[in-house]
Each structure stands twice: as structure tokens, then as C-alpha cells.
Amino acid sequence: MQKDRILNLLHLHFIVFIWGFTAILGKLITIDSLPLVWIRMGLATLFIAVYILFAKFSLKVPKKTFWWLVGGGIVVALHWVTFFLAIKVSTVSVALAMMSTGAFFTALMEPFWYKRKIIGYEIFFGLMVVAGLYLIFKVETEYVYGMVIALISAFLAAVFSLINGKLVQNNRPSVISFYELGVGMVFLSIVLMVKGDFSMSLIVLPQMDWVYLIVLALICTAYAFIASVKIMRVLTPYTVMLTTNLEPVYGILLAWFIFGSEEKMKPMFYVGALIILSTVIANGILKQRANIKKRVPKI
Numbered sequence: 001m002q003k004d005r006i007l008n009l010l011h012l013h014f015i016v017f018i019w020g021f022t023a024i025l026g027k028l029i030t031i032d033s034l035p036l037v038w039i040r041m042g043l044a045t046l047f048i049a050v051y052i053l054f055a056k057f058s059l060k061v062p063k064k065t066f067w068w069l070v071g072g073g074i075v076v077a078l079h080w081v082t083f084f085l086a087i088k089v090s091t092v093s094v095a096l097a098m099m100s101t102g103a104f105f106t107a108l109m110e111p112f113w114y115k116r117k118i119i120g121y122e123i124f125f126g127l128m129v130v131a132g133l134y135l136i137f138k139v140e141t142e143y144v145y146g147m148v149i150a151l152i153s154a155f156l157a158a159v160f161s162l163i164n165g166k167l168v169q170n171n172r173p174s175v176i177s178f179y180e181l182g183v184g185m186v187f188l189s190i191v192l193m194v195k196g197d198f199s200m201s202l203i204v205l206p207q208m209d210w211v212y213l214i215v216l217a218l219i220c221t222a223y224a225f226i227a228s229v230k231i232m233r234v235l236t237p238y239t240v241m242l243t244t245n246l247e248p249v250y251g252i253l254l255a256w257f258i259f260g261s262e263e264k265m266k267p268m269f270y271v272g273a274l275i276i277l278s279t280v281i282a283n284g285i286l287k288q289r290a291n292i293k294k295r296v297p298k299i
Helices: 002-028 033-055 063-089 092-099 102-113 120-139 141-167 173-195 207-231 237-244 247-263 267-295
Strands: none
Touching: 002 063, 002 092, 002 207, 002 237, 002 247, 033 063, 033 173, 033 207, 063 092, 063 141, 063 173, 092 120, 092 141, 092 247, 092 267, 102 120, 102 141, 102 267, 120 141, 120 267, 141 237, 173 207, 247 267
């Protein structure tokens, strides 16, 4: 069991590295965030449908589960739209730094989601996260809009993590992914229709945009999505969200390498980001120790 957990944790780190590269692709793709996510979800749904067809999995789910899947699909669609929007109106570094608050949002919601008491140090760590955010907002004032959008995206990511933490216990990861990505695509199609932007022009793109989108849909979405949901059968939603906080580290390093000075922030930005990341890691360590103590039998 412990070996299985370690292997899943290593697999999760690899997936998080892929997610770090997702931000880079979002910056490289020239189209707006809404059509970008619509195409991403559409292609990923197609890839997963082919996988399910060959694997001969049943798509039948209980009615209650279906509505949870619908909710999860809408949440993940909104999460990705706001994430890529934040990247396009600010920088990869700013968006990813804000995304690291996802574990903080998860920690705030878990007591209500799992009906447990709020732990004292969670309040302290929450104040530390707010302090880190204050430093970032204070020194990077030109990116305030992008930071607010990224915080909304981080909150939606936390909600999505909790939903899938429930769904994965009794459903195949590929089936969950198929429904959620498919629902997300349908939801965004309706949004595009309402906006009057649903037309053939959505798929008339530069060649490199299509290359980036296929990589984004096949590797960063279809594969990473199914694998991350499957991992949640072994790891808790909080552990998944905690490890996901390495995404800013991977993404910012990649952004420095690819985009250079464009991604260079003021020193206090990194201080604030470090406070947030350190707080989240410390919170996770304390929770892990508490879980170990619970499992140790009393003599």
C-alpha cells in the first residue's frame, strides 16, 4: 500500500510538470481563452472517447452521479477559461503564483465538505496566505486584473478537486473525464452561441496554434486528466492540490527559459509567492503528521 502511494505520488509530480507546461502553451497559442478551452475540451473529449471505445468501458452512470459530473464539467471549463485569461492579461508567473492558493481554498472548504472541525493552524496559515497575496498585489499593480482572475480560477480548481475526490471512489477515471470534458465543451458552446461567436472561424487557426492545441489536448488534458483523477483513488484531494502547488515552480522556470525578461517580476513578488507556497507546504506537512498519528494504535 505504501509503495503504491509513493508510485502514485511520483506520477502526480510528472503530471504537475506537464501542467506547468500547460501555462506556456496558453501563452504561445494566439487565440482568446474561451475558444482555446472550447477546442481543448473538444479534442480531449474525442481522444478519451476513442480510448473508452477500444477499452469497451460502459458509460452508464447513476442519475445522481451524472448531475455531479455535469457540475464538475462546468466548473473545470470555467477554471480553464479564467486560468488562460489570467495568463493572457498578465504573465505566466503572475497567474501561476495566484494558482498556488488553490490548496488554501481546498483547506478552507474541506471542513464543510467532509463535515469536520476547523483546525486552529488553518486560520493562521490563511492569514499568511493573505499576507503573501498582499505583497504581490502591492508590487505588481499593473497585473491586478490578471491576479483577481487567477484567484477565481484557483478557487474553481479547489471546488473541482473536491468534486472529483467524491466521484473517483465509485467511477472509472476515463468515464469521469469523458463526461466532465464533454459537458464542459457543450457548456462553452452555449456560451459562444449566446455571444454570437459560434462559427467556422473558431477552427480557422494558424498551423502552430493547432500543433500547440493538439499537444495541449492530448498530453496536457486527456492523459493528465485521466491520470490525475485515477491517482485520487489513492491520494486525498488535499494531497493532490498540495502537490499541484509545484506547478508554479515548474511553470515559472519554464517561462523564464522560454520568454526571458518578459517573465521577470519585482523581488517582493517572489517573496510573496514564497510565503504562499511555504504556507501551503507547511499546512500539508502538519495534516500528514496528524493522519499518521490517527493511524497509530494506542497501547
